[in-house]
Amino acid sequence: MVIIWKRLGKFSKIGRRLIIRIVAFSSLVTLVITAIQLMMEYRAQRADLDTLLEEVQVFLPQMAASVWIFNDEQVTLGLEALVHLPAIERASIVTSNGEVRWKVRAGNGEDQVERVYPLTFNDRGTEQRIGTIHIGASLDAIHQRVLSQGITILISNAIKTFLVTAFMFFLFHTMVTRRIFDLATHVEHLFVPPATTNASMLEVTDAPGEPDDEIKVLREGFDALSRRLLMAARDLQDSNADLQRENEERKLAEQRLVLSVAELTETNVELERMTYVTAHDLREPTRSLANFSQLLERECGPVINEKGAEYLAFIRTEATRLYEEVNDLLNLKSFGRDTLNLQTVDCTKVVNGALLAVKPLIDQKQAIIEISDLPTLTADGAQLNRLFQNLLANALKYVPGTRQPEITLTAHQTPEAWRFEVRDNGIGIEEKYHAYIFEAFRRLHTRDQIPGTGMGLAICKNIVANHGGLIWVESSSDQGTCFAFTIPFGKD
Numbered sequence: 001m002v003i004i005w006k007r008l009g010k011f012s013k014i015g016r017r018l019i020i021r022i023v024a025f026s027s028l029v030t031l032v033i034t035a036i037q038l039m040m041e042y043r044a045q046r047a048d049l050d051t052l053l054e055e056v057q058v059f060l061p062q063m064a065a066s067v068w069i070f071n072d073e074q075v076t077l078g079l080e081a082l083v084h085l086p087a088i089e090r091a092s093i094v095t096s097n098g099e100v101r102w103k104v105r106a107g108n109g110e111d112q113v114e115r116v117y118p119l120t121f122n123d124r125g126t127e128q129r130i131g132t133i134h135i136g137a138s139l140d141a142i143h144q145r146v147l148s149q150g151i152t153i154l155i156s157n158a159i160k161t162f163l164v165t166a167f168m169f170f171l172f173h174t175m176v177t178r179r180i181f182d183l184a185t186h187v188e189h190l191f192v193p194p195a196t197t198n199a200s201m202l203e204v205t206d207a208p209g210e211p212d213d214e215i216k217v218l219r220e221g222f223d224a225l226s227r228r229l230l231m232a233a234r235d236l237q238d239s240n241a242d243l244q245r246e247n248e249e250r251k252l253a254e255q256r257l258v259l260s261v262a263e264l265t266e267t268n269v270e271l272e273r274m275t276y277v278t279a280h281d282l283r284e285p286t287r288s289l290a291n292f293s294q295l296l297e298r299e300c301g302p303v304i305n306e307k308g309a310e311y312l313a314f315i316r317t318e319a320t321r322l323y324e325e326v327n328d329l330l331n332l333k334s335f336g337r338d339t340l341n342l343q344t345v346d347c348t349k350v351v352n353g354a355l356l357a358v359k360p361l362i363d364q365k366q367a368i369i370e371i372s373d374l375p376t377l378t379a380d381g382a383q384l385n386r387l388f389q390n391l392l393a394n395a396l397k398y399v400p401g402t403r404q405p406e407i408t409l410t411a412h413q414t415p416e417a418w419r420f421e422v423r424d425n426g427i428g429i430e431e432k433y434h435a436y437i438f439e440a441f442r443r444l445h446t447r448d449q450i451p452g453t454g455m456g457l458a459i460c461k462n463i464v465a466n467h468g469g470l471i472w473v474e475s476s477s478d479q480g481t482c483f484a485f486t487i488p489f490g491k492d
Contacts (some may be wrong), residue, residue: 018172019165026164030157038150045142049087053115056082056135064119067093067130072102079104082135090136093119096129112136183219340466345381347374351409354388361396367405374411375418377487383463388422390456391483395424398481417469417486424482429475437473460485 059078066074079091083104089112092103119131293316297309304312351371355362362369369392392407399405406425411418429437440458464471464485471485 019169022165022168023161026157026161030154030161034150034153034157037153038146041149042142042146045145046139049113049137049139049142052085052087053113053135053137056085056088056115057117060117060119060133063093063133064121064130067095067101067119068121068123068128075102076104087137087139087141088135089138090134092134093131094134095131101131112138179219183222341380341382342378343381344376345379345384346376347384347411350381350384351388353385354392357385357389358393358396361393365396365399365401365405367396367399367407370406370408372408372410374409375413377418379467379487380463383466387460387463387485390460391422394456394483395422395426395481398426399424400427414486417488419484419486421482421484423480425480428477428479428481429473430477431475434473434475438471 059082063075063078066078075093079093079102082088082091089108090103090105092100095101114134114136117133117135118129119133120127120129122128293312297304297312297316348371351374355369361367388409392409395407396405403425408423409420410423411420413419438457438461440455460483461471464487468488469486471483473481473483475481
């Protein structure tokens with residue numbers, strides 16, 4: 001049993017736990033069954049003793065006759081005959097006056113059962129009570145036999161438990177432990193590098209006569225899993241090699257991209273500088289051209305024919321338009337983040353200043369302007385003035401002449417920012433153009449239809465972006481337009 005236990009403990013913890021439970025359960029069952037058997041045996045032997053004691057009464061008439069005549073020899077022989085019966089160790093007769101006249105003892109058992117029977121004699125038709133007979137039976141013999149039988153049963157059951165346990169171990173080792181141990185051996189191949197592992201190393205060979213049971217299904221599943229793991233490991237190696245190669249290519253591409261971005265940034269800076277310089281250099285000549293064309297018209301108007309006057313008016317108009325575009329281009333550059341001058345600004349005063357700038361257009365179109373309560377916040381006052389001026393002018397220009405302009409300017413507080421809205425009842429903007437109207441020089445109508453340089457909304461976008469906000473349009477064709485923008489509290 002010790003050898004089996006050591007071997008079982010070495011190869012199978014499951015088997016060891018199974019054997020412990022089998023032995024424990026078998027021992028419990030053995031103890032219960034043995035206790036039941038011993039109890040039943042004890043009761044049977046007690047019943048036999050009680051029957052024997054009842055049968056003693058057949059001797060009573062003969063014993064009573066011997067006692068009547070005081071035949072000591074016959075009485076003594078009768079008592080000795082009783083004590084020679086199984087389990088009876090003593091017998092005595094007590095006369096009617098309480099005297100123990102005859103007594104025979106054959107043992108000294110401690111645990112005894114005593115029976116008392118009356119002795120009567122028929123004297124000329126009259127029943128005479130002449131005494132009592134006391135018989136004592138020992139239970140020691142019964143206890144000894146029961147104990148002996150209990151030991152025998154326990155030993156036999158222990159032998160049976162040992163044999164069953166050994167047989168169970170043999171079956172478990174043959175059907176489970178050995179096969180799982182073989183399977184576990186092959187698991188180690190999973191830790192071998194895939195480059196040195198082939199599919200045959202991961203397959204468990206069927207043992208001769210191996211049953212088609214759950215462990216075989218497990219082994220087959222393990223074989224399939226092992227092959228898949230091997231293929232997956234090899235695919236992973238290939239993928240890692242591809243990823244490493246792609247990573248190297250990506251790093252090279254990133255380096256080229258960084259160089260390209262640096263070159264593009266440098267080009268943009270140079271382009272902005274050239275644009276600013278060019279626009280700055282063009283502004284004065286175009287203004288001079290417009291001024292001198294006006295001067296020429298005023299001084300030489302009488303001597304210029306009608307055709308010349310028309311040409312001169314065209315020169316003045318185009319010079320003025322070019323001056324405005326150059327000026328807006330310079331403004332677009334000037335409204336940058338690096339020029340932001342933050343201070344506490346009363347938006348009501350800012351809007352009033354913007355209204356003064358567009359007052360001629362308001363009076364011309366007899367527009368109705370409604371302004372709600374506006375907040376005081378931290379911003380660049382000059383930039384906000386230009387922002388409101390551009391949005392109000394844009395709203396006035398895009399209301400057709402057959403319609404009286406109605407413009408509302410509102411502000412309300414959101415969890416993150418102040419939100420402003422400039423809403424009109426103009427011709428509206430189709431949704432497909434919403435993404436383009438904030439681009440520089442982007443126009444949806446010709447200058448003959450609606451005057452302007454195409455820079456106003458681009459300047460608005462720059463100003464809002466400088467303050468960390470967003471600007472967008474909500475509109476549809478002929479349904480009016482709402483320009484909304486936010487100024488975050490971070491700037492407040």
